[in-house]
Amino acid sequence: MGKRLAIGAGLEFSWLLASVGLMREARGRGVVFTLHHVRPHVAQAFEPNAHLEITPGFLDAALRRLRREGYRFVPLDQVPALLAEPEGAKPFAAFTLDDGYSNNLEHALPVFERHQAPFTVFVAKGFAEGSHSIWWETLAVLLRQAPEIRFDFGHGMERLVLDSPQQQWHAFDRFAAYIHGSDEARAVAAIDLLARENGIEPTDIVRELVMGPGELQWLAAHPLATLGAHTISHRALARLPEAEARIEMQVSADYVEAVTGIRPGTIAYPYGTPAAATAREARIARNLGFTLAVTTQPGLPSARLTGYLPRISLNGFYQKRRYVSALASGIPLKLMGR
Known part of the structure; x- marks a missing residue:
């Protein structure tokens, strides 16, 4: 909570600076936004993935704000060419959505259509096929439903009581650290087994949340939409052997091409x-x-980084229109020394 308050205060200060015309040089040529879920919010006491979710209303407000501030909405693959334009061109905004959630089609697409804003959805083959679980979604359901669980984090079986949101958050943080600090595939498999022992099928969660091949094919045919690759299993590539990382990336692109007939140029x-x-x-x-x-x-794209772009998150914790202005201004990045 302290970190969120500090970030919120930084965004407020950045917006104030931008609103009076200070630090204009921080804005750069444009911005690439990243999103995940776009759906109406259903409030719950324990929401470990709230940062990955914005409402359709906020997305609409964000696009209106950016348009009013002079941004042109562009496809992601045009960004390198736009970065090569002469100084003084109108700033651009590109929109990307990771993981291929069904609400991108149901709730995000109508907003993008309303504003004629192109967007790219990054597809993980294992999610789209329902063959791989999404561990952070599995944990959200499991820790919310189970009164207690038992799990071995590597030092013997432990009992975790889940009577309060604080205990649920503590457990979620421990699982996340376990996943990122050990063999990811084995860690996720262990979480999937724990969920099944508690009556929860992880792949059912994926199939409910993620677009399948038919929806992806329909979306790819839309003039505003482009699909990109996002690996097979959504594992951290840098922690995999090089050959395995290569397979994850290549097969993901093969899958998008097989579904849509178009080979993705982005990942x-x-x-x-x-x-x-x-x-x-x-x-x-x-x-x-x-x-x-x-x-x-976090960062703004530059001509030096056209093949390896940073992005700015539209984060569920900071759904205020003025924060969109602050983020696009680049001022928060300057204040952080980036």
Whole structure:
């Protein structure tokens, strides 16, 4: 909570600076936004993935605000060419959505249509086929429903009581650390087994949340939509052997091409952090023919980074129109020394 308050205060300060015309040089040529879920909010006491969810109303307000501030909405694959334009061109905004959630089709598409805003959805083959679980979604259901669980984090079986949101949050953080600090496939398999022992089928959650091949094919035919690759299993590529990382990336592109008839030129690295996506993954992406790769590392695109782009998150914790202005201004990044 303290971190969220600090970020919120930073966004308020950045908006104030931008509103009076200060630090205009921070804005850069444009911005690439990243989103995940777009759906009406259903409030719950324990919402570990709330940062990955914005409402359709906020997306609409964000697009209205950006348009009013002079941004042109562009497809992601046009960003490198736009970065090469002369100084003084209108700033651009590109929109990307990770993981291929069904609400991108149901709730996000009508908003993008209303504003004629192109967007890219990054597809993980294992999610679209229902063959791989989404561990953070599984945990949200499991920790919300089970009164207690038993799990071995590597030091023997432990009992975790889940009577309060605080206990649920503590458990979620422990599982996340366990996943990122051990063999990810084995860790996720262990969580899936725990969920099944508690009457929850992880792949049912995926099939409920994620677009299947038919929906992806329909979406790919829409003039505003483009599909990109997002690996098979959504594991952190930098922690995989190079050959396995390459397979994850290539097969994901093969899948999108098989479903839509169009080979994707873009890829989003799972998690997208510096620890999950390194120079090695950028090299593999180039060798596989991807012309553009995106991370979740906060930043504005520049001509120096056309093959390895940072993005700005439209975060569920900060759904205020003025925060969109603050984020697009680049001022928060300058204040952080980026």
